[in-house]
Amino acid sequence: MLDRPVRVALLGHGTVGSAVVRLLTGRAAGLRDRIGAPVDLVGIAVLEPARHAGPWRHLLTTDAAALVDADVDVVVELIGGVEPARELVLSALRSGKSVVTANKALVARHGLELRAAAESSGAALRYEGAVAGAVPVLRPLRESLAGDRITRVSGIVNGTCNFVLTTMTRTGGCYRDALAEAVRLGYAEADPTADIEGHDAAAKAALLAFAAFGAVVDPGEVRRTGIAEVTAEDIAAAQASGRVVKPIAVCERVDGQVNVAVHPAMVRADHPLAVVDGVLNAVLVEAEAAGELLFRGAGAGGDATASAVLGDLVSVARDLAAGVTRPADAAPVALPVDPRGGTATGYHVRVEVDDRPGVPVEVGAVFAGQGVEPESLSRRGSHVVVTTRPAPDPAVLSALDKLAVLPEVRALPRALRLEG
């Protein structure tokens, strides 16, 4: 039992960091009850103290390394990015200080190293806020479903992409306008590359794959398609077939391998992820005994992420206050990433063609020739729309190549994956 406050160092005082400070202050009595000891915030490391105001100003320091080295029990890392966050977190864990972070890039890329450091010193490492903001996902995957066998996790884990695609669906407008709107509303950063190109979602998908399967996936191994090439016509075509385009992250376990991917996909209107709009996030878990579980909520924002960070902090601090060291998680599983770039999925393909009889059948024959079975085939104006049964990527790609050179085909075919 700890008969003194739990001493917390905070690294970073941006949107999430300042929300954490606000909650720590505003909920001090409640937190003390939950933890069994008061929380003492001993320092806040920032780059430019002059830019931060408030009653906590005397706690500001620019020397993050010294703060981590000081007499603290828990380090809350909310700097983001890999360095110097990695060095600071490693230093904390190696000296037995528990770490709570919401840094998906750091944990996705250096999770093994961080976990090893935590395990050897008996420190805890928690990062619920790194995936889907306030939505509890990692803990349920790791703990609540620990006795079940998870087969697939799919979700909308990037609020910026979801906002852009939702806006395109709502307005019928183009990608560029929707992105400008997202930037204007503060839902996208000035440089939205990490979101739009799927790097952010890939890091989260890697963390989901670890929580669900114990599989160590490098974010670079995640098959990644950004949303920048989604057109207003794609959105309209989705709507015409009772679907909606969503930014989807998928982790699935197939034949002893794990397949992790992020891409825009067409989702049936009655699919649980179809109604997850704007900046909301949602994760759909499929497990053998539990069936389909959906977790949905605010995926970003200072308060939402701070809620997840505080949840982890309370849990770590309670154990500290009670003198408990929790058993380390089960060892990671050697589940290789599928080198073929993913399992079979259905596709929605749109081809602009000459308006003469026989063309749809010809288009269908091209797919069949590559072993891709069309599930539906219809002419819509000057286009033929094909949805395919699940087929391996290479087969679909080679069908698209063959389609592109048909004399009746007027433009490069547009293809989007089907989800669900």
Place this chain on the structure above:
Amino acid sequence: MLDRPVRVALLGHGTVGSAVVRLLTGRAAGLRDRIGAPVDLVGIAVLEPARHAGPWRHLLTTDAAALVDADVDVVVELIGGVEPARELVLSALRSGKSVVTANKALVARHGLELRAAAESSGAALRYEGAVAGAVPVLRPLRESLAGDRITRVSGIVNGTCNFVLTTMTRTGGCYRDALAEAVRLGYAEADPTADIEGHDAAAKAALLAFAAFGAVVDPGEVRRTGIAEVTAEDIAAAQASGRVVKPIAVCERVDGQVNVAVHPAMVRADHPLAVVDGVLNAVLVEAEAAGELLFRGAGAGGDATASAVLGDLVSVARDLAAGVTRPADAAPVALPVDPRGGTATGYHVRVEVDDRPGVPVEVGAVFAGQGVEPESLSRRGSHVVVTTRPAPDPAVLSALDKLAVLPEVRALPRALRLEG
């Protein structure tokens, strides 16, 4: 560290119990990895061994008390009902054996006693499977949101009621037919009283109130309205106003009191709970920092509940294998149950009236006279439909009484709460 298997006693081998045995067998290797020790199922207590077949037959016993007294580490109680479950669980907890149960009636009615026994012996008591089956709800409320302030929890936590109301909505048929269909499909018990009258949901609502607020609510204090009086006309009226009737459980914290209720309510079609159909369950959590979180999935069924039970079992067994005793939960909060029977809610009221001008205005005036403000007022055929702004129950009830005796009113007014 435990250098031997974790010994588990199972009480009950019905739908959930047999699914637990199946998962324990089928996932033995995976469970051992997660727990850090193998699980040894040492006995299964049943009433009539002759009725149970399978490779585990040699473990069957009719002497549950002796099995609990035997050399076991964890007791999994899946008998259901209060006695003898209570005696057996208490006996286990008092002797330091951890208990995993899915028995909502037991924990809702005797939670304080069970928790005190667990706390004094250092044993763990877990019951995630008692609410919303496979859907992780109690753990996220208690742990993930431990640093946040939960303000309201609402949900669909009774699959039987949800199936009946969903069927009525789908078919336009009456309550009796929908219930018969539920019985036929095994979604309702032969005596469905506990479900239909809201006793089951009341117990779950009490558990939610404890997990969310630390408030000890006796299931008997839960304001409870069953679904048996919902008519086909109610369902149609809901649809006509863009709503759907759902069986809702609510716990909210208002002015230092807790309000816990279960009732059928009209939910807007775009509300997250509106699309939760059939036997699905869902819980919507509102917290100050996290915002709205939705948890959805299979609320009943052997496998789904067994998944939750196994999650708890793995968690308890891991701690045992690692020699860890977790800190007890924060002490329950003395949050009294609102004696007025709940906070203000809006109502949807349908009154059959004489077809002459001025009647809708007269109906509106009756509400206004009781301090209940109509939000909309419209004539639909021979009915006047009023939706009200949130108003305290007594005011609405007295308006209904006054309406009933108006000469223009032809039948007792029908009123259903609005949710969301």
